[in-house]
Amino acid sequence: xxxxxxxxxxxxxxxxxxxxxxxxxxxxxxxxxxxxxxxxxxxxxxxxxxxxxxxxxxxxxxxxxxxxxxxxxxxxxxxxxxxxxxxxxxxxxxxxxxxxxxxxxxxxxxxxxxxxxxxxxxxxxxxxxxxxxxxxxxxxxxxxxxxxxxxxxxxxxxxxxxxxxxxxxxxxxxxxxxxxxxxxxxxxxxxxxxxxxxxxxxxxxxxxxxxxxxxxxxxxxxxxxxxxxxxxxxxxxxxxxxxxxxxxxxxxxxxxxxxxxxxxxxxxxxxxxxxxxxxxxxxxxxxxxxxxxxxxxxxxxxxxxxxxxxxxxxxxxxxxxxxxxxxxxxxxxxxxxxxxxxxxxxxxxxxxxxxxxxxxxxxxxxxxxxxxxxxxxxxxxxxxxxxxxxxxxxxxxxxxxxxxxxxxxxxxxxxxxxxxxxxxxxxxxxxxxxxxxxxxxxxxxxxxxxxxxxxxxxxxxxxxxxxxxxxxxxxxxxxxxxxxxxxxxxxxxxxxxxxxxxxxxxxxxxxxxxxxxxxxxxxxxxxxxxxxxxxxxxxxxxxxxxxxxxxxxxxxxxxxxxxxxxxxxxxxxxxxxxxxxxxxxxxxxxxxxxxxxxxxxxxxxxxxxxxxxxxxxxxxxxxxxxxxxxxxxxxxxxxxxxxxxxxxxxxxxxxxxxxxxxxxxxxxxxxxxxxxxxxxxxxxxxxxxxxxxxxxxxxxxxxxxxxxxxxxxxxxxxxxxxxxxxxxxxxxxxxxxxxxxxxxxxxxxxxxxxxxxxxxxxxxxxxxxxxxxxxxxxxxxxxxxxxxxxxxxxxxxxxxxxxxxxxxxxxxxxxxxxxxxxxxxxxxxxxxxxxxxxxxxxxxxxxxxxxxxxxxxxxxxxxxxxxxxxxxxxxxxxxxxxxxxxxxxxxxxxxxxxxxxxxxxxxxxxxxxxxxxxxxxxxxxxxxxxxxxxxxxxxxxxxxxxxxxxxxxxxxxxxxxxxxxxxxxxxxxxxxxx
Numbered sequence: 022x023x024x025x026x027x028x029x030x031x032x033x034x035x036x037x038x039x040x041x042x043x044x045x046x047x048x049x050x051x052x053x054x055x056x057x058x059x060x061x062x063x064x065x066x067x068x069x070x071x072x073x074x075x076x077x078x079x080x081x082x083x084x085x086x087x088x089x090x091x092x093x094x095x096x097x098x099x100x101x102x103x104x105x106x107x108x109x110x111x112x113x114x115x116x117x118x119x120x121x122x123x124x125x126x127x128x129x130x131x132x133x134x135x136x137x138x139x140x141x142x143x144x145x146x147x148x149x150x151x152x153x154x155x156x157x158x159x160x161x162x163x164x165x166x167x168x169x170x171x172x173x174x175x176x177x178x179x180x181x182x183x184x185x186x187x188x189x190x191x192x193x194x195x196x197x198x199x200x201x202x203x204x205x206x207x208x209x210x211x212x213x214x215x216x217x218x219x220x221x222x223x224x225x226x227x228x229x230x231x232x233x234x235x236x237x238x239x240x241x242x243x244x245x246x247x248x249x250x251x252x253x254x255x256x257x258x259x260x261x262x263x264x265x266x267x268x269x270x271x272x273x274x275x276x277x278x279x280x281x282x283x284x285x286x287x288x289x290x291x292x293x294x295x296x297x298x299x300x301x302x303x304x305x306x307x308x309x310x311x312x313x314x315x316x317x318x319x320x321x322x323x324x325x326x327x328x329x330x331x332x333x334x335x336x337x338x339x340x341x342x343x344x345x346x347x348x349x350x351x352x353x354x355x356x357x358x359x360x361x362x363x364x365x366x367x368x369x370x371x372x373x374x375x376x377x378x379x380x381x382x383x384x385x386x387x388x389x390x391x392x393x394x395x396x397x398x399x400x401x402x403x404x405x406x407x408x409x410x411x412x413x414x415x416x417x418x419x420x421x422x423x424x425x426x427x428x429x430x431x432x433x434x435x436x437x438x439x440x441x442x443x444x445x446x447x448x449x450x451x452x453x454x455x456x457x458x459x460x461x462x463x464x465x466x467x468x469x470x471x472x473x474x475x476x477x478x479x480x481x482x483x484x485x486x487x488x489x490x491x492x493x494x495x496x497x498x499x500x501x502x503x504x505x506x507x508x509x510x511x512x513x514x515x516x517x518x519x520x521x522x523x524x525x526x527x528x529x530x531x532x533x534x535x536x537x538x539x540x541x542x543x544x545x546x547x548x549x550x551x552x553x554x555x556x557x558x559x560x561x562x563x564x565x566x567x568x569x570x571x572x573x574x575x576x577x578x579x580x581x582x583x584x585x586x587x588x589x590x591x592x593x594x595x596x597x598x599x600x601x602x603x604x605x606x607x608x609x610x611x612x613x614x615x616x617x618x619x620x621x622x623x624x625x626x627x628x629x630x631x632x633x634x635x636x637x638x639x640x641x642x643x644x645x646x647x648x649x650x651x652x653x654x655x656x657x658x659x660x661x662x663x664x665x666x667x668x669x670x671x672x673x674x675x676x677x678x679x680x681x682x683x684x685x686x687x688x689x690x691x692x693x694x695x696x697x698x699x700x701x702x703x704x705x706x707x708x709x710x711x712x713x714x715x716x717x718x719x720x721x722x723x724x725x726x727x728x729x730x731x732x733x734x735x736x737x738x739x740x741x742x743x744x745x746x747x748x749x750x751x752x753x754x755x756x757x758x759x760x761x762x763x764x765x766x767x768x769x770x771x772x773x774x775x776x777x778x779x780x781x782x783x784x785x786x787x788x789x790x791x792x793x794x795x796x797x798x799x800x801x802x803x804x805x806x807x808x809x810x811x812x813x814x815x816x817x818x819x820x821x822x823x824x825x826x827x828x829x830x831x832x833x834x835x836x837x838x839x840x841x842x843x844x845x846x847x848x849x850x851x852x853x854x855x856x857x858x859x860x861x862x863x864x865x866x867x868x869x870x871x872x873x874x875x876x877x878x879x880x881x882x883x884x885x886x887x888x889x890x891x892x893x894x895x896x897x898x899x900x901x902x903x904x905x906x907x908x909x910x911x912x913x914x915x916x917x918x919x920x921x922x923x924x925x926x927x928x929x930x931x932x933x934x935x936x937x938x939x940x941x942x943x944x945x946x947x948x949x950x951x952x953x954x955x956x957x958x959x960x961x962x963x964x965x966x967x968x969x970x971x972x973x974x975x976x977x978x979x980x981x982x983x984x985x986x987x988x989x990x991x992x993x994x995x996x997x998x999x
Contacts, residue, residue: 029060033117039089039179041096044082054083065098067091089183093128096121116163124177127155128184134227135206136182137218145206147185148178208335217294224336232287233259234266234280236295237339240325242414249316252306252325254295256280256288257339270296270312298336302329319407326407345414356425357384357484360443360491383429387417394429401426440534441691447487447495448720494534498724501527502735510557512589515550520729520736524551527727528666529558532637537665537687539643541672541728546736547940548668549579552639553586555666556615560590565633566613570657571641573619575909577882579641583615590614596622602629620645620653627656638662642908643669646686647679649695658686670935671928672726677703680722687725743938745948747962748833750825752953755797757997760956763789763800764995771988780984783991787957787983790995794953795853795922796824811863821860826951830857830921831864833949834898837917838865843888843897844917847906847933849924857900857921865898873902889914907933916944921951923961955998 029052031045043061045052052060054076062071068091075086087095096118127133132153139146149156165174199206206225223230234256241251256278258264268278274293299312305321306313317325330340360381383394392400401422407414487495497504507526509517517525524540528551531538540548556567571579576596583592593609595601595618601609610616610633623630638660640646646654665687673680681698684691692698702718705711729736752760767786771779792799798820810820821827830846837844848854851873858871870884888895895914901907903924915937924930930950938946952958986994 031061035092035176035180037175037179039092039176039181039183041087041089041092041180042077042079042084043087044079044084051082054085058085061085065095067094089180090187092180093121093125093184094187097125112160112163116160120159120164120177123155123159124149124181125184127153128181128188130155132156133181133185134222135225136178137221139182140206140221146179147182149181217290220291220294232291233284234287235259235339236291237265237341238299238330238333239265239341240322240330240343242322242343247316250319250322251316252303252313254299254313255341256284270299272296272300272307272310272312302333323407343414355386355484356428357386360487385425397425441688443487443491444495444498444724445691445721446484447491448724497530501530501727504530507558510554510560512557512587513554514588515554515586517550517554518547518736521547521551521554524548524727524729525554525558528552528555531725532559532664535664537667537684537725539667539669539672539683539687539726541667541669541726543670543728543730543935546729546731548670549582549641550586552666552668553583553590556590556637557587559636560614564611565636565663566591566593566610566616567637567639568616568618568630568633568635568660568662569639569641570618570620570623572645572909573621573878575641576617576619577878578885578909578911579617583617592617594618595626600626602626607632620657623660624653624656627659630660633661635660635662637664637666639666639668640686641668643667643683643686644671644673644679647675647682649678649682649685654682654686658689670932672728673928675926677707677718684722684725691725692721741942741945743934743946743948745950747950747952748829749952749954749959750829752794752956752997753797753823753825755823756793756825756953759797759800760790760793760997763793764992764997767995768988768992771991783984783986786995790957791922792850792853794826794956794958795848795850796827796856798823798856799850799852811859817860817863826921826953827857827860830919830951831861833919834861835865838867838897842917843895843915844899844919845906845912845915845933845937846898846900846919846921847903847930848900848921849903850922851902853921854900854902861898861900867898868896870896870899871901872899872906874905876905885910885912888912901933901936903929903933906936910936911939911941912936913939913941913943916942916946918946918948919951920949923950923952923958925961957995959998960994 029045029047031043034042036042043057044054045057058071058074058076062068062074065071068074068087071085074088077084077086127149130153132150132155133147134150136144136146136148138148161174164177219228220230222228223232237255237257239253239255241247241253243249253267254270255265255267258266266278266280268276268280268288270276270292274296276288276292280288296312300307303312303325305324306315306317308315326342326346330342334340383397385392385394385397400417407417502523504523504526506522507529509522509525524542528538528540532555540551542548542551552569559567569579573596576594580592580594583590591612591614593613593616595616600622606629616635618626618630640657646657648654667683667687669683672683678695678699681692681695681703685695693701702714705714706718763786767782770782774782789800810817821831834844834846846857848857854871854873858869862869870888872881872884876884884899888899889912893914899912899915901910903920907929918934918937920930920933934946934948938948950962952962983991983994
């Protein structure tokens with residue numbers, strides 16, 4: 022095409038990709054590319070006034086390339102028309118300048134359709150709607166001469182498609198939106214051409230299908246008139262869906278049958294496409310010159326039902342299947358272990374522990390049929406997938422049959438089924454049907470090896486059918502409040518509350534069946550007295566004593582509580598330099614009811630402790646074995662006992678693996694291997710908050726854990742109120758400056774570090790920032806300052822004023838002490854604890870107790886007794902390390918609790934608070950949580966507010982996860998908010 026631009030001749034040609042190639046001559050000489058771009062595109066903003074356009078060498082010519090998405094819009098602008106002068110009146114030039122704005126207006130008006138030609142090649146492109154009014158008077162022959170490729174309008178089609186895509190982008194119409202509205206547009210195109218373009222557009226939903234019928238494939242099942250399966254093609258009248266017109270379709274595309282005359286044009290147009298697709302999709306259904314001329318066998322019928330019909334449906338075909346198929350295809354075989362009638366009876370003494378074996382035989386349910394193992398084997402021997410059995414059609418999925426056979430072969434009825442398997446299968450079968458179908462198989466219900474289950478799309482549902490004895494056992498395990506209460510042993514010197522009698526009865530009930538028990542009542546509800554009652558009740562059962570392992574810090578407390586509540590029990594303390602071993606220990610055990618020892622000694626003396634099969638083994642503060650891989654946990658697991666008990670107020674502090682560790686101690690193997698538990702529960706629950714897995718784990722855990730909370734209505738503790746208050750305190754200017762500098766230094770460091778070095782830097786900075794919120798001296802380490810502070814009131818006042826948090830604490834402690842109240846002050850830093858002790862003692866002129874992890878046991882016991890003095894003469898201020906003072910102490914003399922700095926785990930904080938807020942407390946308890954305003958302490962508090970403890974189905978977490986934050990997330994967490 023040639024255009025005269027004043028004295029310039031412009032040439033335009035379209036490539037097959039829709040780009041326009043432009044070059045020109047002036048007075049017979051080629052115009053340089055740069056100059057041509059400046060002349061033509063000086064006003065064209067989309068190309069940045071021509072600067073973005075590529076210059077390309079084509080032989081001796083230099084051409085300017087106008088991208089396809091700009092072609093139609095560029096030549097539609099009036100700016101082009103204003104500078105063009107016509108010379109010679111070439112048809113192509115006239116056609117082009119007339120066509121470009123018309124086509125662009127059509128694209129803007131939405132007069133386009135998906136390109137069927139491009140779809141067949143696996144692409145998404147657009148073409149014009151042939152019926153668009155804007156395009157009716159275009160000179161298509163003249164336009165065709167512009168195409169460089171020589172193919173029919175390929176360049177123009179590509180330019181039009183690019184213009185439509187550009188308009189989609191400008192109008193925020195994304196591919197995702199197209200995929201949602203027209204999903205079939207993105208399906209893989211078949212190799213053959215089964216549809217006309219009009220049919221394809223109709224099936225997309227882009228255009229209405231004007232045919233008066235819709236084609237459908239019908240599968241006819243064997244009946245009294247025919248013995249075989251058959252396929253046939255029918256036309257369904259759109260005005261009457263019940264009217265079906267069978268047609269015979271020949272392999273050459275001809276159709277025969279009786280139909281309305283106005284259907285003939287559509288049938289003639291479409292049969293070629295039908296024939297091509299159906300021959301390709303269903304090669305087993307044809308022979309000779311006619312499609313579907315022969316019956317099909319069971320194997321082909323199954324293939325059509327399960328595979329081919331789905332594929333044809335996805336392509337837009339209508340498929341008519343037997344009415345029973347939908348229900349049959351969803352009906353999964355159920356494998357049941359039918360427990361024998363005598364299993365679990367009172368006379369069967371072998372039922373003791375989770376490894377006890379139970380006699381059973383197999384039952385297989387398919388639809389409404391209930392088969393025994395022999396009947397099922399006979400059904401399988403027919404080697405058919407579709408079987409008419411007892412008057413109904415049965416669909417036997419080979420994958421599911423293989424699972425059934427594999428499960429049956431892995432569990433031999435002659436060897437019996439373990440009580441562990443029975444329990445897990447029963448508990449998980451109580452899940453809803455959808456959950457049960459994917460979790461109740463042996464592997465996912467808690468296999469003995471605990472490895473991750475296979476992730477099959479469809480899982481066999483393995484159930485257990487219990488007899489009356491085991492049904493009663495399962496019901497009792499699920500409802501401990503309905504157990505028949507045992508009489509309280511006469512030797513108990515205590516009045517048990519109703520929930521405590523229930524707890525003691527529950528422990529004894531589980532002991533009867535050799536099942537480990539976790540008593541996880543809230544702190545202060547009397548786990549100690551419940552276990553002491555249990556010890557008294559079972560004292561005559563065995564000549565071997567009970568072994569109780571607890572933290573060193575509470576050994577003295579257990580000695581006193583045993584002496585107080587059960588003076589008739591003979592107690593041996595296995596601790597210290599003079600502890601017994603060998604024959605001496607064996608002789609002493611003959612006259613002992615309870616042996617007390619610590620976790621540390623249990624590790625060092627594990628060989629000695631392994632020599633005895635203990636009547637019971639109890640772990641107090643059982644979270645001490647939360648790390649299943651450390652030597653202490655491994656040593657304790659190796660100790661033999663007839664019954665295992667765990668006492669803990671926090672069965673999970675940080676991660677689900679801690680729960681696994683406790684349960685693997687109580688009932689080894691019950692929750693599978695640690696790796697299997699991580700795959701099955703920890704990952705889905707902790708990372709994805711999987712509600713179904715949470716419900717499953719809760720069901721498995723519940724029978725062996727008794728957890729009551731103070732707020733439970735049934736507890737009726739009549740405890741006074743507990744009031745929690747957050748005390749927000751601003752940093753001093755010195756603290757603020759040091760805080761910002763610490764954050765700045767950290768952010769510069771983490772950019773340079775990776776791996777463990779980065780994690781170490783983050784945790785170190787975290788500690789510095791938390792200490793800085795307490796007092797800057799914890800960071801600056803000013804030598805000699807402490808002595809100077811204690812000698813001078815002026816120096817002490819200056820020291821205190823450097824921390825607003827310290828100032829506030831001293832003021833509040835002064836007020837409560839003046840009123841005669843006592844307080845506990847918790848901090849996680851030893852340096853801060855010593856500082857508080859020194860300052861408060863100097864300020865108040867009264868004794869202040871301070872306990873941390875290095876405090877000897879004797880001193881710890883003395884501090885506890887002194888503070889709890891019944892005559893009220895004890896010290897009124899007790900400072901405690903959060904971890905060392907948060908367990909094993911009864912400090913109800915205090916009615917104020919201060920958390921001077923915050924811990925990441927609310928369970929640990931609550932456990933510390935419960936030193937004062939527990940049974941025996943007569944006054945209202947006020948809890949004061951100090952928070953430095955605008956710092957990470959405030960952000961930590963926000964996080965704690967937004968989550969509950971794991972026992973309430975959300976996992977609390979330690980601070981190590983912060984090391985996984987990105988640099989931006991770290992800055993958001995640490996940065997000081999003004």
